[in-house]
Amino acid sequence: MTTQEFLGKKEYTLHHQTVSESCPSNIALIKYWGKYDNQIPANPSISYTLNHCKTNTTMEFFADEPFSVQTFLAGQEEVKFAEKIEKYFRNIDQYLPWILQGRYIIRTENTFPHSSGIASSASGFGAIAKCLMNLDGSFSGETTGEESLRKASFLARLGSGSACRSLYGGLVVWGESQIKGSCDLFAVPYPNDEIHDIFRSFNDWVLLIHEGQKSVSSTVGHGLMNTNPYAERRFQEARENFGPMKEILANGDLEGFIKLVEHEALTLHAMMMMSDPAFILMQTGTLEVINKIWAFRKETGLPLFFTLDAGANVHLLFPDNGSEEQIKIFIESELLQHTQNNGVVKDVMNF
Ligand code: DP6
Numbered sequence: 001m002t003t004q005e006f007l008g009k010k011e012y013t014l015h016h017q018t019v020s021e022s023c024p025s026n027i028a029l030i031k032y033w034g035k036y037d038n039q040i041p042a043n044p045s046i047s048y049t050l051n052h053c054k055t056n057t058t059m060e061f062f063a064d065e066p067f068s069v070q071t072f073l074a075g076q077e078e079v080k081f082a083e084k085i086e087k088y089f090r091n092i093d094q095y096l097p098w099i100l101q102g103r104y105i106i107r108t109e110n111t112f113p114h115s116s117g118i119a120s121s122a123s124g125f126g127a128i129a130k131c132l133m134n135l136d137g138s139f140s141g142e143t144t145g146e147e148s149l150r151k152a153s154f155l156a157r158l159g160s161g162s163a164c165r166s167l168y169g170g171l172v173v174w175g176e177s178q179i180k181g182s183c184d185l186f187a188v189p190y191p192n193d194e195i196h197d198i199f200r201s202f203n204d205w206v207l208l209i210h211e212g213q214k215s216v217s218s219t220v221g222h223g224l225m226n227t228n229p230y231a232e233r234r235f236q237e238a239r240e241n242f243g244p245m246k247e248i249l250a251n252g253d254l255e256g257f258i259k260l261v262e263h264e265a266l267t268l269h270a271m272m273m274m275s276d277p278a279f280i281l282m283q284t285g286t287l288e289v290i291n292k293i294w295a296f297r298k299e300t301g302l303p304l305f306f307t308l309d310a311g312a313n314v315h316l317l318f319p320d321n322g323s324e325e326q327i328k329i330f331i332e333s334e335l336l337q338h339t340q341n342n343g344v345v346k347d348v349m350n351f
Pocket of ligand 1 (some may be wrong): 027028030031032033039045121155159161162165218219222268310311
């Protein structure tokens with residue numbers, strides 16, 4: 001598969017049009033950290049797409065007006081975001097030849113709190129890419145479900161790498177790996193018949209340890225992998241981790257899953273600490289929570305574990321099978337105190 005497949009080749013008739021789309025966020029289990037030119041990932045990644053944390057976007061297109069973009073986030077005009085989207089549209093015009101031939105008003109809102117520190121770029125670019133493919137279908141008169149979704153994933157990747165995984169539900173893979181059909185240009189759903197039932201219904205409660213802007217953006221963090229002496233070994237390890245992950249997902253080995261997922265999270269943050277300049281996104285509360293989770297697991301044997309994205313928040317993972325009452329009580333009584341404002345976003349993955 002090459003980028004040629006995604007070049008815009010159709011005939012288009014442009015007109016005034018408003019489209020609305022929604023896209024969920026996702027949380028990686030094997031992490032994408034490090035990339036090459038044109039948003040090609042240095043290693044494959046796999047994520048869970050969330051159910052509740054979403055971005056809802058409405059895009060209004062005014063045909064045959066000079067190209068410009070105006071954006072509103074939760075009703076507030078956001079000039080910086082508009083500049084970012086303008087740059088993004090210019091960057092993808094070979095794939096959507098009509099894209100610079102009009103004016104846009106984009107209104108977007110997240111179902112999760114704005115200040116939460118939960119990454120909105122995955123759901124945000126996912127929703128924008130879906131809106132663009134919706135317009136593309138309307139202007140060309142051709143809508144092809146599966147192909148259009150794949151192109152939306154391809155376009156979302158060019159906005160933010162992890163966004164390409166948000167176009168599909170459940171477990172999703174991005175990057176060339178031993179998973180059938182996977183490639184660097186877009187994400188694909190993990191083969192459905194190779195997933196044990198235990199992984200089909202999972203809780204992800206996000207503890208908001210630190211709300212607000214993080215000190216180093218993902219884009220800068222990815223860049224620092226270029227000079228990280230451990231980067232090559234890390235990329236190789238992530239590729240290798242697809243071996244055990246595949247087996248674990250097929251045979252329902254929850255213990256193996258916990259070990260691998262926590263290892264991936266800690267490796268991501270270890271890479272940050274070994275960057276030059278070094279940076280640390282975890283906060284005191286992050287470490288307190290991790291230690292408490294480990295002590296709880298040792299004591300009770302219950303399957304509560306964590307992953308981290310590029311920030312201080314802790315994603316608490318545990319199966320959603322009706323027997324998790326003790327885990328929920330523990331979170332409320334022992335872990336919530338380490339958040340900034342008793343902040344927790346309760347999400348779930350069901351597929
Ligand atoms: C730690 O997708 O936000 O969440 O491609 O520069 O937009 P850009 O980066 P982004 O990086 C996500 C990094 C991560 C791991 C992951 O989601 O796989």
